[in-house]
Amino acid sequence: MKLILAEKPSVAKNIADALKIKTKKDGYFEGNNYIITWAFGHLVELxxxxxxxxxxxxxxxxNFPFIPDEFKYKVKSNPRNRQYPDGGAQKQLKTIHRLIKRNDVAMIISACDYDREGQLIGDSIIYRGGRPKKQVSRLLLNEWTPKEVLQGLENINSxxxxxxxxxxxxSRQWADWVIGINLTSVATLKYQKGKGKALNIGRVLLPTLKIIYDRDKEIENFKPEDYFKLTATFQTKDEQQYEGTYTEKKQEKFKKKETxxxxxxxxxNKQGVIRDKQVEKKKEFPPFLFNLSNLQGYITNKYKGWTSDKVLKVAQSLYEKKLITYPRTSSIALEESLVGKTASVLKTHAEDLPYKAEIKFMKTKRVFNNSKVESHSAIxxxxxxxxxxxxDEQIVYQAIKNRFIMQFMPIAEYEETKLTTKVGELNGVFVSKGKVxxxxxxxxxxKIQSKDTILPLVHVNDNVSIVGSKVTSHVTKPPKHHTERTLLRVMETCGKSIKEEEDSEEMLGSILTGFSIGTAATRAETIKKLKDVGYITTQGKNLLSTALGRRLVETFPVQNLFDLEFTGRLEKALSDIQKGKANKQEFLNIVFNFTKESVExxxxxxxxxxxxxSSAKKTNEVLGTCPQCGGKITEGYKGFGCSNWKKGCKFIIWKNDKYLSTMRKKPTKTMVKALLKNKRAHVKGLTSKKGSKFNAYLRYEKNPDNDYYSWKMEFK
Known part of the structure; x- marks a missing residue:
């Protein structure tokens, strides 16, 4: 019997389906000589x-600096009360260890995600009770389709x-714990007045804040400058017109209008003559396959209301539904060994497309290139x-599918024409550009529309007439605020590539050597946390530093934590440890010494x-009368509860209520007021399992057998 540990229940179900196992027991599947159990992500924590x-x-x-002699783990804490372990995690851990000890289990296979976090999750569970006296193997997959699962189980690693x-x-976990615990605590004690949320200090958090701060300051300090352009309209002998911009010494912007x-x-009333005509055919290659950062940038830029964190969650859902390959990747190419499989996938998805005849599978270096793959291939x-x-899943899936098919469509081509028109004895010339x-x-x-600029058919030495001219005034523009798309690019390349639309060799090199801020898996979480702790805010798609964020950058003395190079070197060291090129203890010693110096x-x-x-207490609005004891219902940090809770009243509507979350809703003040006043609330925009929106009436009624309440739905 072989025991497989998956990272999540949905993945365990995918493996069970591939092995045609139908029997589900409490915490595991069993059948066909396999037991498949699961974690819920991390079951233990530091x-x-x-x-x-x-x-x-x-x-x-x-008390600081505080660095334990030995790092220890415990069962994951209950998110509602961190003093106690999470009951679900505790129960599942017991189930897993009971299965590990079963006499008929000869092999344990970790099937957690193939990344450093997935490895940590699996190992922290399997080795928690000591090293098992059984073979421990590793299933390494890039997708959870039945074919890949079966093939992967034939080729497991030790x-x-x-x-x-x-x-x-x-190394990543311990380093972030030590830096976070010590510097957050000491910074809060030193620089914060009044009790409340801590002043968060983090290895990845601060350099990301600094990127946004620097751009904000650049915009603030920008001094606009006036410049001028001269445009002439020319007419050919057959009365066709075109425009040209006056250019002198390759310069078309002039500071003095008088010139x-x-x-x-x-x-x-002068004549011009065509001095030069250059016609060049150019190729436009499709953008590279998506890695996670590029996918997040594309979706957040194209669709309103999307964040990089949301893109990751939706992509993860598609991955667990077996529809896409592993999303947390930094690669924009595929392994060369995937040629045959890719051809088959392309054939499947090309079947119903109207341009099917133009899709042709080819093995190219842009798509298949081992030197451009780090751990996982592109998505x-x-x-x-x-x-x-x-x-939401359809939006992300369609983007990934389209980007994939683009690689095997004809390369786009356009013709670019450049005309140079000379007028009299002027030092400069008039330049016109056309594109078809x-x-x-x-x-x-x-359906990407190309804007054609069509120039008339002319030849060198043709004479043309000037039928109009104008001098226009312009103002230099400041750089744009960062969006999630541009911020992700800077984080991904540690600022090495400043051209936002360019996929250069230098940029790819910096990504693939691990020299970055955070990883593909953590960048979205970092941006979200910056918003949550109040260091940055959003204005449309733009990200801006807040007054608190600015004070932190301008005051906090540990400048290394704002330095992209410093953070990049730490991330590079983690990447080298992963490749077996660097030593874990040496890295941790550097982090521990840095932490001690920073605390000092x-x-x-x-x-x-x-x-x-502010220490002034907020007056809590009374939302209504408690249906259980007649007390006052007010809003708390985690829910809407009764003022008599200390006397034993158990009435509460949790803000993270599981029933409502299945329909993508959270309780609001308005909803709670309606429930308390009318015993039911009309709720709009609920989401069904199929993803469609609907409205309904909800009741929150006491269970007949105990003191707790449950939801009931009505449609009238």
């Missing part, structure tokens, strides 16, 4: 500081070969076609307030 030493329960400067990946995961006014006066669809997906799309190619897929720097820094939290 100790809190107070778990090591009770004095750490209170923050005092004298889990010991994954030690570098495990070391990288542990262009004089030239404009000098060319009145592409699997051979399975979607049957039931939500509206010759082959639409891959642009058909997303903060303690010895000048006394200044970065964040002041």
């Amino acid at each position: 100790y809190d500081a107070k778990d090591y030493d009770s004095k750490m329960a209170r923050w005092k400067m004298d 889990n010991e070969t994954m030690k570098p990946l495990r070391d990288a995961g542990i 262009l006014d004089q030239i404009r006066d000098a060319i009145q 592409i669809p699997t051979y399975l076609k979607p049957k039931r997906v939500t509206g 799309q010759l082959v639409e190619g891959w642009k058909k897929i997303e 720097t903060i303690i010895n820094d000048q006394d200044v307030i970065i964040n002041e939290i």
